[in-house]
Amino acid sequence: MGNIKKLNFIVIDDSKLDCFIAEKVITNTGKSGEVRSFVSAEQALETIISAKNTYFPHTIILVDIQMPVMNGFQFIEAFELLGPEVINNYSIFVISSSINENDLKRVDNYVSVKQFLNKPLNSNILGALVDQY
């Protein structure tokens, strides 16, 4: 509220098109800072770990669930092990096309996940998200 700093974003989705859509919708809000997207959750995690000691504004992570190699749940579990000084810099939102009840329930169990968002991402959903910060 009244914060001049702009929000950074990390988008993790194995679909390049979904990354592109997310990037566009985020920049269209006009309230975003840096937006980086990753088709691999492993790479995103490495980037987060290597940025451990640098200062940057609060970052929103949008992560898909079903991805090859490392899926969204595995990413969140690995992320939650990184320690509070890293975790507190980020807010995780899950974006998924899943309508599976078990997936939705499982998302609820992760303390670091703020909310489950349905695909496709659009300006209404993202506008509401950005307004929380």
Place this chain on the structure above:
Amino acid sequence: MYIDDEQNNLVGFKATFRFDYNILIAIDTAQAYSHLKSHPDISVILCDQRMPETTGSLFFEEMRERYPDPVRMLITGYSDIESVIDAVNKGHIYRYIKKPWTDADIRSAIEEGNKYYVTTSMLAVKNKELQAAYDELGKFTYSVTHDLRGPLLSVIGAIDLAKTMDELTEIRSLLNMMDDAVKKLDEFIRNTHEYYNLKRGKLIFEKIDFKKMMADASAIFNIAGRMDNVKFIANVSQNEDFISDENSIKIIMNNLFSNAFKFQKKNATDKFVSADISINNGTADIIVKDNGIGIDDSHIEKIFAMFYRATSDEPGSGFGLYNVKDAITRLGGTIKVKSILNEGTTFNVSLPSKVNEP
């Protein structure tokens, strides 16, 4: 197995029936338990009701908890009728044979009991299969929902976005991405169809002309190859008849080829996909080789698993190699893979020629 506390009965029983059945005898329940432990395939148990340490019905009641499968029969005189009725009602015994018995009584009881045992065992196997199929269906539905909805929602999102765009070039690049998403959806549906055909479809064994099959494949893959600068080399040596299911072989080839084309190094200049097929002494050896990105050792074990994808760099359904392996297994063949990261992958498929069926 026959349990009786009188040695003479046991010996007589074994002597009478040993030619027709595998008979185990036990003088007491301890020996009976030891037989049950070492012979899990005992199908029928006959037990005398009156024994010094316990009664047959009590023994059955107790053993049933640990060994529920064998069919239980009590041998008893009229005076024990109350306990027999009780045992039948509680489900401890399948039937009883009254004393004194004749060979024919025992024989018909064993035949009937064994029939019941076999039916029940078969039912258990069928139930297990059914449960496995049901579990697979659950997994299948979950993945299919994702793989069908995923591209669809991408396109909905893209259309939404395109409505806000004024730049024609920007809209065009978005259209290209939507094109890919829709093609992926189509590929998935075709793979699902292949999966179904492989699982439920009938194999039709007929003569396979590999030269013709490869000429058709070359026509398709040469065009695809030219766009991405990948050379397609096919060698076929077939001097004898080879009989198999053409549809299955096409599924195997198409998936291996399209993978080889898909997983190429982006900037390499000498990209190739080769197919060497030789038919000798009723065996077809098919070698599909590429010099693409290769497969990491940590993934190579799992590439044939359903819905497994080792990379997010290229779109895939996680269905292709599963179908390949499934088809090869159904044809009685084998597949081996060798791969070096950043150097390429080689698949070795070996298929036996089948007998021509009408």
